[in-house]
Amino acid sequence: MAIAQTADFDEYVLEVEFTAGSGTFAKVCGLTDFSVSRTNDTGSSMVPDCADESLPYYIKRAVTSQDISISATGVWALANHADMRDWWGAGSTLNVRVTNAAVTASGTAGDPEVETIPMILTALNNARTKGQVVTAEIELQQNGAATVTDIPA
Template sequence: MVKPVSAEFQDFVLELETATPGTFAKICGITSRGISRQTNLQSSSTPRDCEDESLPLEVKKSVESSEVSMTATGTWASQSHEMMLDWWYSGAKKNVRLYHANAAVGDTEYETGGAYLTSLGNEVEKGQAVTASIEIQFDGVPTRTAKVEAP
């Protein structure tokens, strides 16, 4: 029997490009993250049978576009406070990368691309730490980079 190899929390990492181009850092305090890859379809109703127009039309689908977004929640950490507020208030596109730390050689290790911080929320209850929730939407589809064998 072959047991499956599963990714764990530390193997699925959201990172933002720092002020040094090409250098990425984790968002401190994030304890939950997810990615959504969505295909948007167009529908066209077409005749099923040209000789019998009484039959219902059939619906054909085609891919119109693809989009990728990420959500994350966690503790609002001081180390990332200004970076996240600056990003949201600027409305700027930043390079974001999702790191698949347990990728096998030849599989996707990074999904990288320009993205917008479309939602930034905070909540707190008396006696608890401030929490954060964010949504990031990629501008286009991220570039996939395969893991190469270590030297």
């Protein structure tokens, strides 16, 4: 039996460039779960069958735009408290980097390895429950063109 090679939890990495333009990215400590959603927005047109216009129309679709969003949850680590509050408060766009370290280690030339996405921190939520530590939940929305870096040939 051949088992699929996959990325482990710690090999899928989310980092933020808290100082815009610095090229220095840092993990947001405490965010233990995150998901990246990539969507194609489409427009559609109804196209008739010219040989028999009584037939239902065909739908022709085209991609009109692409969007990436990230949701993350975890605990509220004090290490990034100021950075996250400042980002949210400024309403600014910062670069977010998503790296698949399994691809870095075992991929082949041309495999997408890193996505760098300009993003806005659109939601920053904290919650407390007696007997537990403060938790965090964030939402990030793309604001500009993403860059994909492939493993070089």
